[in-house]
Amino acid sequence: MNKNLLLAAVSLVALSATAPALAADLAARPYTKAPAMVAAIYDWSGFYIGINGGGGSSSAKWDLVGFGRDGSHDATGGTVGGQIGYRMQSGQFVFGVEGQGNWADFSGSHVGALTGNTNSTKIDSFGLITGQVGYAWNNVLLYVKGGAAVVGTKYDTSFGGVSLASANDTRWGGTVGAGLEFGFAPNWSIGAEYNHIFLGGNDRNLTGPAGVLAVNVKQDVDMGLVRLNYKFGGPMLGRY
Template structure:
């Protein structure tokens, strides 16, 4: 009986030992394929050349004072367009812009309705940024005492544009405008405007 039992145990051990061989040998682990990380987007810096035409819009705030009782403040907004030439570190250009305004001047019926500017620009090329000064011939339309009136004046200001890309810029500009004896009324007007600007170059 003991001999039969020992023989049976030995047979069972041999059978279990033979199982891996019958199954084709040891199973090797399958390596997971490596996944390469996605490439980061490449930022292309603006080329720093300010030469060319541009157009866009601006939104701002105006504050008007006068030698009489006329005065007030309010929002302005309009369109811009011009051309610049980059000479290296110096940039020169010409720009025209037109702002509609919502500025009441003291008593009801008095308002500054719009301002148009023809500007000469001279600036310093700082690569992606352009810092500039400007002088302008200015024309304004106003309503005084319920009567529409227009007059010409002059303006001067400072500004900065920053190139987000070769085709798009963001900027800010502050300008002072003067009108002597506006439309023959005997009243001198001055207006300060601050504008945020967006431009598209082409």
């Protein structure tokens, strides 16, 4: 047999024997399932502290004790303050407690129908102690709140710019409200809130150069606030 033909035949046999091994080496690697993605959710649990500011209006109705209605007015103005609280999240429900304190300048006046005097009220401070119940969609929280309110109020009756009688008062009442808050960065949230304060009627003796004037002043307060909060602790937790 020709020597070259013999070498070719041997090479062909060797190639046939190694072909299955080469094919196995070149086969695609088995598919490995990628790890499940982690969906980050905002966690509202923890202590927080913040600032707030906005405006409000107090409806004040003046009665002369024993004589009747002497008129009414709206006392309006701005307010700024702060809040501190704690929230606990369970699923999408959020529960919390909060204390809030504000300086205010809700002031107004009217000319009395019975006396002809200028009757003035001014709310210069208030505090709220409330509980909260909310529902969260990740980093968006909608909540309602309610509890107790304490308000610092000044009363004055004057004529021709001269004060005749005045009094300062600290009044307790109730409050309800609602808010919407958005977590825009790790540990930071911003929101808007509405509050109504129920003060009811209150008998006061105004004193001054004119002697003693017994009045009953009924007040309610409505206000809107913008709030910025910082929450202590990690803002996110993972969910598979």
